[in-house]
Amino acid sequence: xxxIAQRCPGVHTTIVDMNAARIAAWNSDLLPIYEPGLEEIVxxxxxxxxxxxxxxxxxxxxxxxxxxxxxxPTKTYGLGAGRAADLSYVESVARAIAEHxxxxxxxxxxxxxxxxxxxxxxxxxxxxxxxIHFEVLSNPEFLAEGTAVNDLQxxxxxxxxxxxxxxxxxxxxxxxxxxxxxxxxxxxxTTSLWSxxxxxxxxxxxxxxxxxxxxxxxxxxxxxxxxxDEVAHVIGRDSRIGPKFLKASIGFGGSxxxxxxxxxxxxxxxxxxxEVAAYxxxxxxxxxxxxxxxxxxxxxxxxxTVADKKIAVLGFAFKKNTNDVRESAAIxxxxxxxxxxxxxxxxxxxxxxxxxQRELAGAAEARLTVARNAYEACEGAHAxxxxxxxDEFKSLDFARILASMPKPAFxxxxxxxxxxxxxxxxxxxxxxxxx
Numbered sequence: 114x115x116x117i118a119q120r121c122p123g124v125h126t127t128i129v130d131m132n133a134a135r136i137a138a139w140n141s142d143l144l145p146i147y148e149p150g151l152e153e154i155v156x157x158x159x160x161x162x163x164x165x166x167x168x169x170x171x172x173x174x175x176x177x178x179x180x181x182x183x184x185x186p187t188k189t190y191g192l193g194a195g196r197a198a199d200l201s202y203v204e205s206v207a208r209a210i211a212e213h214x215x216x217x218x219x220x221x222x223x224x225x226x227x228x229x230x231x232x233x234x235x236x237x238x239x240x241x242x243x244x245i246h247f248e249v250l251s252n253p254e255f256l257a258e259g260t261a262v263n264d265l266q267x268x269x270x271x272x273x274x275x276x277x278x279x280x281x282x283x284x285x286x287x288x289x290x291x292x293x294x295x296x297x298x299x300x301x302x303t304t305s306l307w308s309x310x311x312x313x314x315x316x317x318x319x320x321x322x323x324x325x326x327x328x329x330x331x332x333x334x335x336x337x338x339x340x341x342d343e344v345a346h347v348i349g350r351d352s353r354i355g356p357k358f359l360k361a362s363i364g365f366g367g368s369x370x371x372x373x374x375x376x377x378x379x380x381x382x383x384x385x386x387x388e389v390a391a392y393x394x395x396x397x398x399x400x401x402x403x404x405x406x407x408x409x410x411x412x413x414x415x416x417x418t419v420a421d422k423k424i425a426v427l428g429f430a431f432k433k434n435t436n437d438v439r440e441s442a443a444i445x446x447x448x449x450x451x452x453x454x455x456x457x458x459x460x461x462x463x464x465x466x467x468x469x470q471r472e473l474a475g476a477a478e479a480r481l482t483v484a485r486n487a488y489e490a491c492e493g494a495h496a497x498x499x500x501x502x503x504d505e506f507k508s509l510d511f512a513r514i515l516a517s518m519p520k521p522a523f524x525x526x527x528x529x530x531x532x533x534x535x536x537x538x539x540x541x542x543x544x545x546x547x548x
Contacts, residue, residue, distance in 0.1 A: 114126040114128050114163065114180070115151065115154045115155050115158060115163060116154065116262070116265040116266060117291060118158040118161070118162045118163035119154050119157060119158050120266075120294045120295040121162075121291055121294045122161075122162060123162075124162065124291060125162045125163075125164070126162065126163050126164070127163075127164045127165075127166055127172045127175070127176070128163070128164070128165050128166070129165075129166050129167065129168065129169045129172045130167065130169075131167065131169065132167075133167050136165045136166065136167050139155070139165040140159070140165050146436065146437075147434075147435060147436040147463045148258070148259070148261050148262060148434070148435065149259070149260075149262065149434050150262035150263070151261070151262055154262065169209060169213070170209075170212075170213040173209065173210055173213040173214055173218075174213055174214070174215055174216075176218060177218065177219065178218065178219040178220075178221060178287070178288065179210060179218055179219070179220050179221065180221045180223050180252075181203060181206050181207075181220060181221065181222050181223060181224055181234075182223045182224060183202035183203060183205075183206055183224055184202055184224070184368075185198045185199060185200060185202065185203060185224045185225055185226055185372075186198070186199050186372065187199065187371075187372050187375055187376070193379050195375065196375045196376065196378050196379035196382070197375075197376065197379045198225075198226060198372070198376050198379075200226065200230065200233070202224075203222075203224060203226060203230065203233075203234065204233070204237065207220075207233075207234045207237040207238060208237060208241065210238060210247075211237060211238050211240075211241035211242050212241070214238075214242060214245055214247075215245075216245065217245055217246045217247065217248075218245075218247050218248075219247070219248050219250060219284045219287060219288065220234060220238070220247055220248070220249045220250065221249075221250045221251075221252045221288060222234070222249065222250065222251045222252065222253070222310070223252060223253070223254055225253060225254075225313050225314070225317075225369060225372070225373055225376075226310060229306075229307060229310070230310060231249040231250075231251060231274075231306045231310065234249050235247065235249050246280070248275065248276065248280055248281055248283075248284035249275075249276075249306070250273060250274060250275045250281075250284055250285060250288055250306070251272075251273070251274035251275070251306050251309035251310050252271075252272065252273050252274070252288060252309070253272055253309060253310070253312065253313035254313075255268065255269065255270070255272070255313075255316065256268075258367060258431075258432060258434070258435040258437055259432055259433055259434030259435045260434070266295065268296060268300060269300070270300050270301070270302050271289075271292045271296050271300060271301045271302065272302050272303075272304065272309050272312060272313075273285050273288055273289055273292075273301065273302070273303050273304075273309065274303070274304045274305055274306045274307070274308060274309020274310065275303070275305075275306060276305075276306060277305060285303050289301050289303065313373070314373045314374075314376055314377045314380075315377070317369050317370050317373040317374070318370075318373060318374050318377050318393055318396070320358050320370065321365055321370040321371070321373075321374055321396050321397075321400070322393075322396050323357075323358040323359060324358055324360075324362075324364070324365045324370075324400070325364075325365075325395075325396045325397075325399035325400050325403075326399075327341065327345055327358075327359045327360070327361050328361055328362070328364060328399060328400070328403045328546070328547075329399055330344060330345075330361070330547065331361040331403075331546045331547025332403075332406060332547070333547075334547035334548070335547055335548070339547075340547070340548055341361040341529075341546065341547025341548065342361070342529060342547070342548070344547075345359040345360065345361065360528075360529065361529055361546045361547045362403075362442075362502075362527060362528050362529060362546055363403055363404055363407045363442045363446065363500060363527035363528070363546065364400040364401075364403040364404050364442045365400055365431075365442070366431030366432070366439070366440040366441040366442050366443075367431045367432065367437065367439060367440055367441075368437065368439040368440065370440075371397055371400070371440050372440075374393055374394075374396055374397050375394075375397065377393050378390045378393050378394045378397075381393065401445070403442075403546075404442050404445040404446055404449075405445075405449070407446060407525070407527055407546070408445075408446050408449040408450060408453075410525065410544060411424070411450065411496060411498060411523075411525055412453060414496075414523055414525075414542065414544060415495060415496060415523060418453075419450060419453045419454070419455040419495075419496075420453065420454035420455065421454060421455075421456060422455055422456065422495040422496070423455075423456045423457075423458060423493055423494045423495055424450055424455050424456070424457055424458070424494060424495065424496045424497070424498055425457075425458050425459075425460070425484075425487075425490040425491040425494040425496070425497045425498065426443065426446075426447060426457055426458065426459040426460070426490070426498050426500055427460055427461075427487055427490065427491075427497060427498070427499045427500065427501070427503075427506055428443060428460075428461050428499060428500040428501020428502070428503055428506065428528075429441060429443045429444075429447075429459055429460075429461035429464045429468075429469050429472075429500065429501060430443075430461055430463060430464050430501050431443070431501070432501065432502065433501055433502045433503045433504065435463070436461075436463040436464050436465070436468070438464055438468055438469075438472055441472075441500075441501075442500060442527070443459075443500040443501065444472050444473070446498065446500060446527070447459065447473055447481075448473065450498075451473065451477040451480060451481065452477070454477075454480070455480065456480045456481075456482075457480060457481050457482070458482050458483075458484045458489070458490040458491075458494065459481065459482070459483050459484065459490065460483070460484040460485070460486060460487050460489070460490040461501060461503075462503055462505060466483040469481075469483050470483065487505075487506065487509055487514075488509075488510075488513065488514065488517070491514045491517060491518065492517040492518075493517065493518065493519070494517075494518055495518065495519060495522070495523065496522070496523035496524065496525060497514065497518075497522075497523070497524045497525065498524075498525045498527060499524070499525065499526045499527055499528055499530070499531065500527045500528070501528065502528035502530045506530065506531075507530055507531065511524075511536060511539055511541070512539055515539055515540055515541060520540075521542050522540065522541055522542065523541065523542045523543075523544070524536055524541045524542070524543045524544070525543075525544045525545075526543070526544070526545045526546070527546060528546075529545050529546050529547075529548070531543070531545070533545050533548060
């Protein structure tokens, strides 16, 4: 919405939420989400044609187009638990629109949702309004956290799905005209509703599959003495494959990949496509295996026990340039190490200490501390585990860190961003993924 406000000065965008504290944060000098470049854009357009408000009813009445941007987490109970998407927030928004709308509206799905959710939204709207016409569109987002501003300003493509009716085509054109203020028309793809909804799930599944594929090869590299970065470089030069998403690591995280794959698995199971479901489920299983394998590597290297040993954890966000910890690989690694009775000192440059403590609540917090900087975390540590690829970790004074650690000193690079030969020359026992 901030990008739309910036690029379309004639369009007024209002962001509403029932959480007053969250809206207050968006109206303050300290935004609740860290994303490079976002703060500058919000400051530029906030109060001009971008508004943050808790007046949900008023915003619905005034809007010509309503974007549904609520969370769709994986269900934790009942039918489809652990796989299906929880659509309770989507339903709640649909009912709020039906209650307050007083004129025709275009409803745009931005949340990642199961195929044919638009049908459910349309049914709720039709059953709870007095003949008001709504057009429901699918407009999934393909941005990546950490590069979201650039991804939105220079998208590979914009996808809009709508009904193949004159009214549906008109709604698709209205949304396409907004994006056309800065996106070339040839990058705006239009499809049916169902193809658009499924495309988002499949895109994330394919990207996650590449990560799990190269991570499976990293285990082979460690067993054979090959270097996974060299292998990835070679296969990435094949024009049929390409180099993206072939970086071996402790695994993918974030709010989309695992949730969307499990949603796809549930969809396949629903239609009796059990072999297809098993295929995609193994992408998630490989991701979990990679985290367990990394933790086992730490325990094995530290003489098969980390009990009462201090381990510095550098990075807690699921990737650099974000403060998002949802499904972060660091959570699983830290929980496993705490279960082995290790003492952890965690530092992340953007994740708030209370978020780290909340994610590890119940996992022997007495052995957990949150450090103010990387050097404090590493002081006196038996090992350093780098779990997020923050650029600032590459330029740390590792000689200083080594001097503050008992010997032998270990370092485990879970993101393959450090110069391991240089660290070994300094005196570290250094390990990477697939190296």
